[in-house]
Amino acid sequence: MIRFVDVHKSYRVDGKDLPALQPFSLDIADGEVFGIIGHSGAGKSTLIRLINLLERPSGGRILIGDTDMTALGDAELRAQRRRIGMIFQHFNLLSSQTVTDNIAFPLRLAGERDAAKIRARVDELLQRVGLTAHANKYPSQLSGGQKQRVGIARALANRPSILLCDEATSALDPQTTASVLELLAEINRELKLTIVLITHEMDVVRRVCDRVAVLDAGRIVEHGSVADVFLHPTHPTTRRFVNEALPEEAAGEHALYAHIPGRILRLSFRGEATWTPALGRVARETGVDFNILAGRVDRIKDLPYGQLTLAMQGNGVDAALATLREAGIEIEELAR
């Protein structure tokens, strides 16, 4: 468990304390993928860097398991940091060293001198990230996605229990982003390590995270399971992020649908409800008519979900909605 207890952080600039993170408490469970989303300047980097104490909090405590990170001396802190891997937006690889040497670097730094052991561990890591054929290349000879795979292998070298990802896919194209996120999900599943990632893209959160915190101007304005936050965002900042990920549901939809007769409803299906033919059945049974205005069926991590915006007409609308709710479908009325 990573636990923030009444943590806040200000930076001292020109003799003044400028708050970057307002007091907050937050728990991140072992083995989960936790996303922190926010716009530029919201405090994401500050928050993630507090975990390994690259930034010191101005107040409060940060615990990893039973260890109070804020109370450690230098040597103990160095030892604890070995349990925390980190990857970066711009990869931070050593350009004059091969892929193999980049990955071996943290092993040597931790005091490993046995060349055979280093070789074996590097081979294992190369295989995990799919770069065995590139072992002797230099970073400049690799694509962005391959460089991030080296970053991931290097971060895993000392078998950490936590992996921090600082905008790890922001410099990558969508296809490469998808493959790096898939690798992170696989690592989380197979190695059971906790992943904390910061991003400004809701789609990154949707694909890999279990839970998410939304950061706005130094405040956590919303947090919870990704399915809850994604399907029912409450804070305006969260809504904007979700709308970016669902273009057809973009703001202004109420005005867009004003001339359409009937009640405008948004139905959210989760899990197995996504695949049941509930809507057709209810329409038959209650005699309502509906037309679909917008829709999407996708996954939130491993959870199938669907969202349909529709106009519904007829005397049986209330009965239809009651039956749909009983079937576990969430309904929001956008206009009537």
Ligand SMILES: Nc1ncnc2c1ncn2[C@@H]1O[C@H](COP(=O)(O)OP(=O)(O)OP(=O)(O)O)[C@@H](O)[C@H]1O
């Ligand atoms: N070393 C520093 N000294 C002074 N102010 C800082 C420092 N680092 C960050 N800040 C300020 O703290 C606030 C939060 O910055 P932070 O980098 O944590 O945000 P962010 O959400 O990660 O932004 P970005 O996505 O642009 O990296 C900003 O106002 C920033 O200017």
